[in-house]
Amino acid sequence: MYLETVSGETSRIAELPEPPSRAALAATDLIEGIRKSWLWTTLAQQDVKLRYRGSILGPFWQTLTTAVMIGGMGLIYAELFHTELYDYLPMLTVGLIFWMFIAGMITEGCGTFVGVQGVIQQVRLPFSLHAYRLVYRNLLLLAHNFVIIPIVLLIFPHPINWFRLIELVPGLILILVTGLWVSVLLGMISARFRDVPPIVASIVQVVFFMTPVMWPLGALGPNAWWAQLNPLFAAIDVLRGPLLGQPTAKYSWAILATMTVLGCLGAFAFFARFRSRIAFWV
Amino acid sequence: MPRGVRILRAVSLSHRLLGLIPLSFLHLRNVCVDFPIYQGSSRSLKKALLATSTHGNLGRDALDRINIRALSDVSIDIVNGDRAGLVGLNGAGKTTLLKVLAGVYEPSEGRLVASGSVSSLLDTQVGLNADATGHENIILRGMYMGIHPREMRERAPEVAAFTELGHYLDMPVRTYSAGMMIRLAFAISTCIPPDILIMDEWLTAGDAQFLEKAQRRIEDFVRGSSILVLASHSTELVERWCNRGILLHHGHVLSMGPIKEVITAYRRLIDPTLQEAPPQMAAVG
Secondary structure (H helix, E strand, O other), rough: OEOOOOOOOOOHHOOOOOOOHHHHHHHHHHHHHHHOHHHHHHHHHHHHHHHHHOOOOOOHHHHHHHHHHHHHHHHHHHHHHHOOOOHHHHHHHHHHHHHHHHHHHHHHHOOOHHHHHHHHHHHOOHHHHHHHHHHHHHHHHHHHHOHHHHHHHHHHOOOHHHHHHHHHHHHHHHHHHHHHHHHHHHHHHHOOOOOHHOOOOOOOOHHHHHHHOOHHHHHHHHHHHHHHOHHHHHHHHHEEEEEEHOOOOOOOOHHEEEEEEHHHHHHHHHHHHHHHHHHOOO | OOOOHHHHHOOOHHHHHHEEEEOOOEEEEEEEEEEOOOHHHOHHHHHHHHHHOHHHHHHHHHOOOOOEEEEEEEEEEEOOOOOOEEOOOOOOOHHHHHHHEEEEOOOEEEEEEEEOOOOOOOOOOOOOOOEEEEHHHHHHHHHHHOOHHHHHHHHHHHHHHHHHOHHHHEHHHHHHHHHHHHHHHHHHHHOOOOOOEEOOHHHOOOOOHHHHHHHHHHHHHHOOEEEEEEEOOOOHHHHHHEEEEEEEEOOOEEEEEHHHHHHHHHHHHHHHOOOOOOOOOOOOO
């Protein structure tokens, strides 16, 4: 679908102009999606509100759940790993909150298009809009959980290098962009193959235990290098490092940036090729 | 495609005094739509991966994918002021064609050029939240149509008045009857006169009083250089609302032209024993 300026009598049009290339259409879709930002921001806010409708705390119910989980896990695992709660709890808090953010985008990404099937089948909207909405919704949930971090850091103060907090900005941007391509790619694959969401859910669960979120990287000793290659660790590390005043692992930035760029290229190629099929798949 | 972008063209001298008028149109050339039907194992990634690694026949068996050609070689021109009625038997491709016109489905082959803002009433449910009230849903559905809540709030009283639902608008829409849903959906979708209005046959489920009201509203904006495309089984309704007809059969355009002729062709299709000039009492359906 595209628009051409036509001059003269329309009834005389015998041949219609060539449609633009798939890549151009995909790029238009992405840009149109951004133009409709008022729509997906409103929809995402509504998603968050509706999820907790009827509860007194509203979306902060989510915050409370996370806080309880962190408190419970912190006490037990600090004991299990024989570490000081003073060191362990901030690490767990920051790590877990960012893990929930990233894992949320991956698992929900499977439903980017299937979840809004009714809309896709009836109204023409840029497909990218659904991905923007998903990423923004998860960002809102992160904001609600984030409240816990300053509280924990006040109780267990760590020397904070305020200047390094600037690193959070590029880190978060890279993760949001990654979340975007992941939700587009997984959303499309899951729309076509319905056994993908459960597969992704189990993989995410397994990876959680393999990623240094609950346990410190140092616990692996000389084998720590392979955990550092885990892209999900890289994503968490670039955010956790500055907040805890710890150095970021050697390759984290490189891994995250590479993953973002390659992922974007791959997902765009896929999106351009199969975008028009999404309406038939869902 | 940037909907709502208007193409301007010069018109005849008499009209030129009034300036340029927006031109809305839908042009289809040799449009084909292939529906992949996925069922059972073709929905499975595991099966798909295994199928590609095994040989020929087995691969096709494991991936039982069927393609259905829902529209075949459709070329249509619908321009300003046309009220096109889409008729055909079940499974003729009416809804698929509406979805192509609405921009939901992209043609597998062929070309489509459209100009003008499109409002599609393919489904009463879209954008509606069953637990929200009628008033809330006016804003909600408006958003999916691309109308900002701010603007929609201004139009809401007028929409509410058109529905004649009164206090029901304060209740969750899950309590609404089918007829009430239709009133609500129609009122919202037409609150800003679209250049192109695309409607599926569910509209005909509305009561007579509502249908009359709806017809008046549509006539109003079709007069203002808009396009209506309506699919329906009710030849009577199509004859009353439309001036042009398109008869679809098995995905092909069987006949196209003035509504009366197309309806006659449709009746002949249903009952081949009918003569060229059907008797007045020829029962249909």
